Amino acid sequence: MRNVYVLGTGMIKFGRYPEKTVPELGAEAALEAIEDAGINIKDIEMFASGNLYQSNAMIGQRILQQIGQTGIPVINVANACATGSTAFREAYMAVGSGMYDVAMAVGVEQMGKQGLLGGGGGGSDPAYATEGRIGSGLMPAVFGQAGMEHMRKYGTKLEHFAKISVKSHKHATKNPYSQYRNEVTLEDVMNARMVAYPNTLYMCCPTGDGAACAILVSEDKLKQLAGGRKRAKVAASVLTSDPYTERDLTLPDVSTLTRRAAKKAYEMAGVGPGDVSLTELHDCFATAELVHYENLGLCGDGEAGKFIDEGGGVHPNLGGKRPVNVSGGLLSKGHPLGATGVANICEVVWHLTEDGRAKERQVPNAKVGMAHVIGLGSACTIHILTV
Amino acid sequence: MAEQQTQTTDTGPRPILPFLKLTPKPHLTGLKCGNCGAIYAEAKRLACSKCGASGQFQPVDLSDKGKLWVFSVVHQSFPGIKTPYVTAVIDLPEGVSVRSNLVDVDPDEMEKNPQKFFGIPVELTTAVVAKDREGHDVVAFQWRPRKN
Numbered sequence: 283m284r285n286v287y288v289l290g291t292g293m294i295k296f297g298r299y300p301e302k303t304v305p306e307l308g309a310e311a312a313l314e315a316i317e318d319a320g321i322n323i324k325d326i327e328m329f330a331s332g333n334l335y336q337s338n339a340m341i342g343q344r345i346l347q348q349i350g351q352t353g354i355p356v357i358n359v360a361n362a363c364a365t366g367s368t369a370f371r372e373a374y375m376a377v378g379s380g381m382y383d384v385a386m387a388v389g390v391e392q393m394g395k396q397g398l399l400g401g402g403g404g405g406s407d408p409a410y411a412t413e414g415r416i417g418s419g420l421m422p423a424v425f426g427q428a429g430m431e432h433m434r435k436y437g438t439k440l441e442h443f444a445k446i447s448v449k450s451h452k453h454a455t456k457n458p459y460s461q462y463r464n465e466v467t468l469e470d471v472m473n474a475r476m477v478a479y480p481n482t483l484y485m486c487c488p489t490g491d492g493a494a495c496a497i498l499v500s501e502d503k504l505k506q507l508a509g510g511r512k513r514a515k516v517a518a519s520v521l522t523s524d525p526y527t528e529r530d531l532t533l534p535d536v537s538t539l540t541r542r543a544a545k546k547a548y549e550m551a552g553v554g555p556g557d558v559s560l561t562e563l564h565d566c567f568a569t570a571e572l573v574h575y576e577n578l579g580l581c582g583d584g585e586a587g588k589f590i591d592e593g594g595g596v597h598p599n600l601g602g603k604r605p606v607n608v609s610g611g612l613l614s615k616g617h618p619l620g621a622t623g624v625a626n627i628c629e630v631v632w633h634l635t636e637d638g639r640a641k642e643r644q645v646p647n648a649k650v651g652m653a654h655v656i657g658l659g660s661a662c663t664i665h666i667l668t669v
Numbered sequence: 670m671a672e673q674q675t676q677t678t679d680t681g682p683r684p685i686l687p688f689l690k691l692t693p694k695p696h697l698t699g700l701k702c703g704n705c706g707a708i709y710a711e712a713k714r715l716a717c718s719k720c721g722a723s724g725q726f727q728p729v730d731l732s733d734k735g736k737l738w739v740f741s742v743v744h745q746s747f748p749g750i751k752t753p754y755v756t757a758v759i760d761l762p763e764g765v766s767v768r769s770n771l772v773d774v775d776p777d778e779m780e781k782n783p784q785k786f787f788g789i790p791v792e793l794t795t796a797v798v799a800k801d802r803e804g805h806d807v808v809a810f811q812w813r814p815r816k817n
Contacts, residue, residue, distance in 0.1 A: 398747075409807045412686065414743070414746045414750030416685060417756035418741065420743070423756050427756075430783065431739050475744070476742070476753075477744055477745050478741045479779075479780050526719040532765075533738075533739070
């Protein structure tokens with residue numbers, strides 16, 4: 283693979299846009315990224331479009347119908363919550379392979395006020411629906427139990443999960459792109475309505491709408507187009523699926539495929555967890571963030587509770603170390619499924635290039651950034667970017 | 670529910686999932702891979718997701734006793750589902766896990782003192798959860814703490 287760089291990024295504030303269509307949301311992010319890259323739609327040679335809920339509706343082509351029908355190859359990608367990051371990886375491979383010099387990835391989703399995700403069964407007769415009768419397949423319970431495994435093995439407390447939510451909400455106050463920007467106290471989180479133990483309301487990410495875009499280029503194109511601007515290199519791009527593990531078919535195992543992806547990504551980038559300046563990881567629930575601290579090697583196995591108690595994951599400006607989800611994370615920033623994976627990469631890129639878009643939350647001296655996404659079912663992507 | 674001796678006939682009860690058998694008494698069945706021994710709590714399967722071997726499955730009966738691995742207390746669910754209830758992952762001695770509701774427990778106490786409940790012995794029970802379009806009772810399997 284050749285070296286691949288992110289030349290431009292664009293993102294809309296996550297929120298709710300009932301008056302807009304999915305292609306319109308995607309087009310807004312794409313136009314911003316094209317402008318940021320300093321190129322023209324005619325320069326783009328390949329486009330990977332990530333969207334989950336309208337994956338049969340040719341969203342990529344319809345975005346081009348809004349911003350320029352140049353006739354380039356378009357692929358529409360769906361991979362659960364890893365939809366956007368998988369689209370980014372397709373664009374990365376298109377450039378890295380040498381087939382194209384300029385590729386675009388968009389992640390976009392419109393969920394509105396959609397409530398609980400997951401659950402199901404029953405086929406044509408709802409009398410055979412299994413949700414609530416053969417346990418729960420709803421996301422808060424599934425990820426709640428991922429946290430309970432940690433609790434069982436290491437004695438982790440409800441407070442540890444709650445502290446993650448407090449941290450990420452505090453981070454979100456500095457991010458104008460975040461769907462929610464309110465601070466919450468430990469008491470607020472612990473006393474909030476329980477959704478599925480141990481996840482209270484503030485430990486669950488909201489649903490919403492959003493879009494993000496990245497333009498990827500080869501090294502030759504970077505030299506032609508960057509004009510001396512600092513740009514991030516895609517040092518690792520990894521995608522894994524869930525391997526057979528003992529209980530995976532009963533309770534989705536989000537850890538093993540993340541660990542495999544992290545190992546590969548660190549090898550590919552030639553860095554270790556200690557080199558990572560900031561991490562955007564898949565905190566669909568506070569319980570997920572806690573187990574991923576260990577899965578990504580940010581702390582040792584069984585040490586996530588201690589990591590949290592000692593300021594791990596907190597922005598250095600707030601006295602923390604090894605910052606995680608300085609964007610506010612999915613918990614505050616929001617989780618429009620298909621947009622999430624590209625948005626995480628945008629956040630990392632802004633810190634690395636120090637182009638001012640990270641604003642007050644800029645992580646000082648950021649050199650290596652990691653973006654991790656899990657799509658349940660399961661797909662895991664990890665991207666490491668460097669400057 | 671009271672144990673039913675009724676055969677599954679045109680008017681009799683039906684299991685919610687195919688790997689639950691109602692006769693001669695309610696029990697779960699699985700499939701065992703003839704190559705690597707992996708067991709699936711499923712009624713049909715083409716090949717083994719652990720070793721990849723195909724067409725070598727033996728039907729096996731699964732134990733009606735197991736141990737609780739982890740759980741969550743669900744407070745928000747779909748319309749018609751009574752909350753709070755406990756969803757649990759149960760490890761069976763055959764080396765396979767199944768998911769279902771854990772009944773005859775106090776969800777509030779499980780939240781207050783979760784460590785007390787990890788690993789508790791449980792046993793299979795059943796409940797009629799719905800009536801289907803053809804008038805059959807739909808029977809679900811559940812777990813409850815083992816008395817002895």
